[in-house]
Amino acid sequence: MAARVTAQMVAERAGVSQSAVSRVFTPGASASSRTVEKVRKAAEELGYRPNVLARAMVSGRSRMIGLVVAYLDNHFFPDVLERLSNALQEQGYHVLVFMASPTGNVDNVLEEIMGYQVDGIIMASVAMSSDIALRCQARGVPVVLFNRSQDIDGLTWVTSDNVNGARQAGEFLVAGGHERLGYIAGWDGASTQRDREAGFRNALADAGRRIFAREVGDFHSERTQDAALRMFDVPADKRPDGVFVANDHMATIVMDVLRFDLGLRVPEDVSVVGYDDAPPAAWPAYNLTTVRQRVNLMVEETVGALLEAIETPKDAKPRHVAMDAPLIVRGSARVPEGWTT
Amino acid sequence: MAARVTAQMVAERAGVSQSAVSRVFTPGASASSRTVEKVRKAAEELGYRPNVLARAMVSGRSRMIGLVVAYLDNHFFPDVLERLSNALQEQGYHVLVFMASPTGNVDNVLEEIMGYQVDGIIMASVAMSSDIALRCQARGVPVVLFNRSQDIDGLTWVTSDNVNGARQAGEFLVAGGHERLGYIAGWDGASTQRDREAGFRNALADAGRRIFAREVGDFHSERTQDAALRMFDVPADKRPDGVFVANDHMATIVMDVLRFDLGLRVPEDVSVVGYDDAPPAAWPAYNLTTVRQRVNLMVEETVGALLEAIETPKDAKPRHVAMDAPLIVRGSARVPEGWTT
DNA sequence: TTGAAAGCGCTAACAT
DNA sequence: ATGTTAGCGCTTTCAA
Numbered sequence: 001m002a003a004r005v006t007a008q009m010v011a012e013r014a015g016v017s018q019s020a021v022s023r024v025f026t027p028g029a030s031a032s033s034r035t036v037e038k039v040r041k042a043a044e045e046l047g048y049r050p051n052v053l054a055r056a057m058v059s060g061r062s063r064m065i066g067l068v069v070a071y072l073d074n075h076f077f078p079d080v081l082e083r084l085s086n087a088l089q090e091q092g093y094h095v096l097v098f099m100a101s102p103t104g105n106v107d108n109v110l111e112e113i114m115g116y117q118v119d120g121i122i123m124a125s126v127a128m129s130s131d132i133a134l135r136c137q138a139r140g141v142p143v144v145l146f147n148r149s150q151d152i153d154g155l156t157w158v159t160s161d162n163v164n165g166a167r168q169a170g171e172f173l174v175a176g177g178h179e180r181l182g183y184i185a186g187w188d189g190a191s192t193q194r195d196r197e198a199g200f201r202n203a204l205a206d207a208g209r210r211i212f213a214r215e216v217g218d219f220h221s222e223r224t225q226d227a228a229l230r231m232f233d234v235p236a237d238k239r240p241d242g243v244f245v246a247n248d249h250m251a252t253i254v255m256d257v258l259r260f261d262l263g264l265r266v267p268e269d270v271s272v273v274g275y276d277d278a279p280p281a282a283w284p285a286y287n288l289t290t291v292r293q294r295v296n297l298m299v300e301e302t303v304g305a306l307l308e309a310i311e312t313p314k315d316a317k318p319r320h321v322a323m324d325a326p327l328i329v330r331g332s333a334r335v336p337e338g339w340t341t
Numbered sequence: 342m343a344a345r346v347t348a349q350m351v352a353e354r355a356g357v358s359q360s361a362v363s364r365v366f367t368p369g370a371s372a373s374s375r376t377v378e379k380v381r382k383a384a385e386e387l388g389y390r391p392n393v394l395a396r397a398m399v400s401g402r403s404r405m406i407g408l409v410v411a412y413l414d415n416h417f418f419p420d421v422l423e424r425l426s427n428a429l430q431e432q433g434y435h436v437l438v439f440m441a442s443p444t445g446n447v448d449n450v451l452e453e454i455m456g457y458q459v460d461g462i463i464m465a466s467v468a469m470s471s472d473i474a475l476r477c478q479a480r481g482v483p484v485v486l487f488n489r490s491q492d493i494d495g496l497t498w499v500t501s502d503n504v505n506g507a508r509q510a511g512e513f514l515v516a517g518g519h520e521r522l523g524y525i526a527g528w529d530g531a532s533t534q535r536d537r538e539a540g541f542r543n544a545l546a547d548a549g550r551r552i553f554a555r556e557v558g559d560f561h562s563e564r565t566q567d568a569a570l571r572m573f574d575v576p577a578d579k580r581p582d583g584v585f586v587a588n589d590h591m592a593t594i595v596m597d598v599l600r601f602d603l604g605l606r607v608p609e610d611v612s613v614v615g616y617d618d619a620p621p622a623a624w625p626a627y628n629l630t631t632v633r634q635r636v637n638l639m640v641e642e643t644v645g646a647l648l649e650a651i652e653t654p655k656d657a658k659p660r661h662v663a664m665d666a667p668l669i670v671r672g673s674a675r676v677p678e679g680w681t682t
Numbered sequence: 683t684t685g686a687a688a689g690c691g692c693t694a695a696c697a698t
Numbered sequence: 699a700t701g702t703t704a705g706c707g708c709t710t711t712c713a714a
Contacts, residue, residue, distance in 0.1 A: 004691090006691060018701090347707060357684080360687095391708075
């Protein structure tokens with residue numbers, strides 16, 4: 001194992017002081033071009049890279065962002081991680097991953113994160129006691145909730161506009177002339193589930209209608225299958241002719257149950273509308289009408305809010321972003337006559 | 342912003358030395374139960390957590406693992422990250438993510454990683470010049486290639502047995518009595534692509550057969566659609582009646598093109614076999630016959646090899662794991678008469 | 683068992 | 699512009 005190359009070693013080789021080396025590797029520090037050249041050369045020859053950890057100790061900035069994920073509704077997660085990581089990497093930050101088992105205690109994970117001196121924390125699709133997040137902020141580490149909102153001042157969150165997105169889904173189904181509308185719910189601990197249900201119910205209420213059937217899929221494959229069977233494996237007049245499902249992952253499962261287990265046609269027998277616009281929604285085999293989460297914009301907002309809070313804490317106010325969520329009309333739900341976007 | 346709590350502060354409150362505090366938080370260090378108690382109490386009250394970075398500086402172990410990902414064939418990536426992260430977390434390690442843009446230079450990313458003093462590196466589905474990986478190892482940082490092999494001694498890699506897995510797919514299609522067998526290739530820079538093609542060709546050769554048609558999809562959605570059209574949008578007698586596709590992501594796209602663009606039936610008109618057993622393969626809408634990557638076992642091997650190399654470098658030899666990859670027979674390819682697993 | 687002291691590799695005054 | 703110096707928070711000898 002070769003010895004680690006330190007700034008001191010580079011300094012000796014270049015015939016300068018160790019601080020000169022430090023300056024050369026510090027953007028915006030002053031050094032003569034002769035020094036820069038000598039140091040760069042020596043560093044190159046030795047294969048020197050500044051030790052980020054040592055730098056973090058003295059500067060108080062680790063350039064690491066803690067990302068907490070619990071796999072409850074992770075359908076669009078790869079996309080999120082890729083965009084998040086790329087956006088942060090461009091700004092010189094990197095993502096340190098912490099898995100919070102859905103059952104386990106998120107609070108412990110947060111405590112563990114703090115030990116790594118991360119500069120900020122992103123909680124993706126995680127439900128937690130908000131006081132712990134506030135505690136992080138009190139210790140100087142800003143927190144952003146991604147895809148979860150929390151009714152607490154002082155906490156920044158970024159979601160899609162779940163209430164309004166779901167409302168559009170409801171209006172679309174109502175306008176489509178469906179007689180019996182069902183709802184398949186996600187895990188009720190998630191604000192996304194609650195907001196989507198509220199938006200859907202609002203749309204029906206505005207039309208003087210109400211939900212005909214409701215089952216719970218918990219964002220979970222098997223439970224969603226069961227939920228779909230409970231809702232649709234009944235006589236035709238007892239069965240919804242349209243259903244809004246709390247996310248695409250569950251919606252595709254519902255479509256599979258309808259078509260392959262029950263032999264029903266979509267949308268002729270049952271219209272299905274989902275939420276997320278996850279990749280499979282666009283696949284011809286599903287062609288799912290759904291509400292789009294604008295992930296790229298949500299990630300931009302998340303990174304923007306976090307970096308502002310880190311780099312200019314003085315003028316960082318808590319932000320609450322509910323990104324507009326357009327209905328994407330495809331073929332899984334009957335289209336109302338004369339419907340225009 | 343509250344001040345950071347240091348061991349020194351805890352020491353003062355507990356009325357002991359700072360080293361005593363350190364010992365209490367160092368597993369296997371000696372401290373009287375009275376000291377332990379006093380220190381734990383003070384730490385609790387102050388909300389103290391040891392600074393992992395400071396610890397890393399002196400111990401030379403950061404307890405961070407660099408994970409490099411390039412998004413070329415990331416179909417089963419979420420699963421991998423979850424398992425990887427969980428397995429490492431159990432051992433007290435955490436994953437620091439580095440995105441290597443498929444176009445960009447992986448070598449630069451590796452240089453950057455080294456600055457973070459990671460204890461080990463996992464390269465997932467990344468092709469790189471192997472000398473840089475060897476350079477990392479020379480500097481004392483072990484590297485494991487996940488889902489990529491490289492013909493270099495001294496480098497540990499973990500893949501599925503791509504040659505043999507693909508061979509089974511070929512034998513299955515041959516036994517199924519297909520007359521014209523096609524192959525849709527992935528990106529040729531990937532060892533997985535090359536090995537899968539070799540295995541498939543081997544199976545045909547052993548039966549005195551050869552590939553009837555070959556197109557390249559590059560593990561890329563649009564290019565795969567085009568490839569499928571080039572291969573199948575031709576007169577019936579010029580078109581394969583069976584096709585092996587280098588991964589499931591491309592295989593589902595091929596199925597969509599066959600059924601929805603060309604109006605062909607699967608498997609009556611064309612049999613399709615994929616590779617990976619990614620989640621959509623099991624969905625009723627695809628019901629794809631495929632070769633399974635045993636991701637959980639591959640992750641176990643990866644973590645095992647890496648931790649051995651980190652914690653007991655003396656007896657760590659480079660490992661080469663080609664995990665057996667069973668054919669999973671579903672409904673997208675004609676099943677040979679009397680076929681048994 | 684415990685405390686004092688050295689030092690991990692670096693940045694940031696401060697002095698020159 | 700550059701060198702000197704003092705830590706960042708911790709682990710680890712070394713003495714006691």
